Amino acid sequence: MTLRVGARLRALHEPDSRIDALVVATCSMERLGLPHLITERISPEVICPPLGAAIIAFQTREDDKSTCQAINFLHDPATATEAEAERLVLRRLGGFCNAPLAGYCRTNRGQGSTTYTVRARSFAVDGGSSADVRRTSSDARKAALAVSHELTRLGDQTVAVKP
Known part of the structure; x- marks a missing residue:
């Protein structure tokens, strides 16, 4: 322990x-x-996690093929897609580790199709207001761009986000 x-x-x-x-x-x-x-599990609908939280990534040298090959079995394509969508929201909103942003991308597997739901929340620095936006698409990147666009649009009236 x-x-x-x-x-x-x-x-x-x-x-x-x-x-x-x-x-x-x-x-x-x-x-x-x-x-x-464990007596209770807190849903991300109750406490929205920081964008990019709980993703484990390995970084290697580009030319280190043997290490890349040795750890390749750990790669999860769905997690990689979700991580890239979350990073896209962060980049579009000028996010950084202390930015008042939270959110996630979730892979939804259906009968013969996969969609991605991207949710992001932006908070006023003083905590007085927030915006919560989610979009679903068959393309995680499109969902992330739509969320970023909507939060930026709402930013002038509601919260402090960078366009």
């Missing part, structure tokens, strides 16, 4: 603890063999 999660769990159960609840990533609890302690 990692020190951070372990210390948090111990603090939760101390007699004089002022902690009522913990929010820990489900994958952390599962990886630590503690899924039985």
